[in-house]
Amino acid sequence: MKRYLKLVDFEFNRFLKLYLVLFGITILSQIIGVIVESRNYLNHANRVIYQDLVPIAEFLENYRTISLIEISYSAWFMGPIVICGVTLIIYVFFIWYRDWLGKNTFSYRLLMLPIARIHVYLAKATTILLYVLGLVALQLILLPIESQVLKWMVPSEFRTDLTISQITGLSDLRILFPHTFIEFVLYYGGGITAVFIVFTAILFERSFRIKGIIYGVLYCAISLFIFMAPILMNEFILGSYFYPIELFFIELVAGIVVLACAIWTGNFLIKNKIRV
């Protein structure tokens, strides 16, 4: 256990520099976004009110106040989230291939550690999960700060102050901040399972190389099929026999089966079939 945690610590630190850059981009872009978007809004309001001489009350009726929800749809706000997401998705692959590719033979070291090799696999997965949670936490800390910036920028009659729960519940941010247990299981459980499936597919490739790519793709397809099977059956064979909540729990079981298979297969491959 101690060595597993050390391995997680080690893997975490290996990407830390770039990860902190992601933090920086997110903080800068979103804060600048709040400032730029509120300026645009105020400029627009000024034009309408002072040039077109529309009374404030009428303006507010027609154009609505500004809140973080409007801002959250801007490229300033969503851009860094997408960049972080894409970077992490790429890193899901790179976290493995960096040990194999080029002149680097660090894979030798990792596979010769006196620990069960599945720990290497789990440590890499844990690292990805920690990175995701870290970014979500950053967003959570940024929201109240951004609310404050909005308060400084825009007079109170032109803005709507929302709680964090309202902002995350009513915008696209809801994917990052699930509001119900079912959502949480769907988004995060689904995400973790997907990472494990991709990891195992990568191990197929690392074990069997070119043939392994085919095995990996097949394996992903089978996993997806098992996961989707209950929905497909309910839809096409049983004629919507289950209640949504029943279907959810059946899906949950299917998800757990797929996840368990991914880890079991991953363990088998990294223990017996992997090549350096």
Next chain:
Amino acid sequence: MIEIKDVTKKFGRKKVLKGVSFTAEKGQITCLIGINGVGKTTIMKAIMALTPINSGEILIDGEKIHKGSYEKITFIPDTITMLPQMKIRDAFVFMADFYDSWNQKRATELLQFFKLNETDRISELSKGNTAKVNLLLGLALDVDYVLMDEPFSGIDIFSREQIANVFTSHLIENRGVIITTHEINDIEHLVDKVVLLDEGVVLKEFEVEEVRENEGKSVIDVMREVYQG
């Protein structure tokens, strides 16, 4: 003792090992000789479970390799197995973190022996010094068996001499060593046993002193007979 029993290995349709068998004793230096591409490195990787074998069996002191075995046997490949951005010191910390058998005292001793600087970054080392660090990381583990893949290839003469000196020192004493080479000259007087390989089979396995004593032949003489006869 490391026992390799009738090991076969295929890469796709190409058979690289066609039933290889030999043993390497603890306290002895066993040398695998063969031209490049005869499967020397593959054998070492197979011993360390870094590549699967198709059939046969490999035993280390009578048991198959498992996670605990890596405290007992180590492999020094011909490229460094640490992250290039690490300083030598960081590499030591990494090894100490993960191996009970890491011997810091010996690591420090080797560092002086090789005249290396622990604040040097691995990526900035010369080829010879990189090879020395690689060797150091393996030799500073208190393991019974050390496998070395071509420790002399592609490095300068002085580094070679330094590395050869390791073999006659207490750093190797009482351990079982398997070393691969395609060039025996540097170490002819250092090895106990030679295994001659060609195209995935063992052509001959012999104790060098025995052959000198009984047949008056050098390793090269035997090689000439075996490969050209």
Next chain:
Amino acid sequence: MSVKFNNRDPVYVQVIRHFKEQIARGTFEPGQEIPSRRELANQLKINPNTAQRAYKEMEEQGLIFTEGNLPSRITKDEQTLKMVREELILEAVDTFVQSVRSINVPVQEALHLVKDTYERENN
């Protein structure tokens, strides 16, 4: 101490010969302490197992001796030391005789030449 070994004779035999030469020459004195097998391996750049074997053989031949846990020493036995010297001389003579015989040199002529060359080199 550095020795050039050939590749065809057993290294341990060459090590023993090296010791005998040192003894005959007087570099190793009777009763003198000799390096441990590890030191020897290191000095001669040979396998420690080979050094071990050489010491074992020399011990059996009475060239060296070990008391308890002390380092090994060169024998003090006059008889053995004399034999070592004689053995080396006879070996050299044998080699010499063989080569001069192969080119049919009469013994008188050979002896004469030996004497001349020896004296010239001494001067």
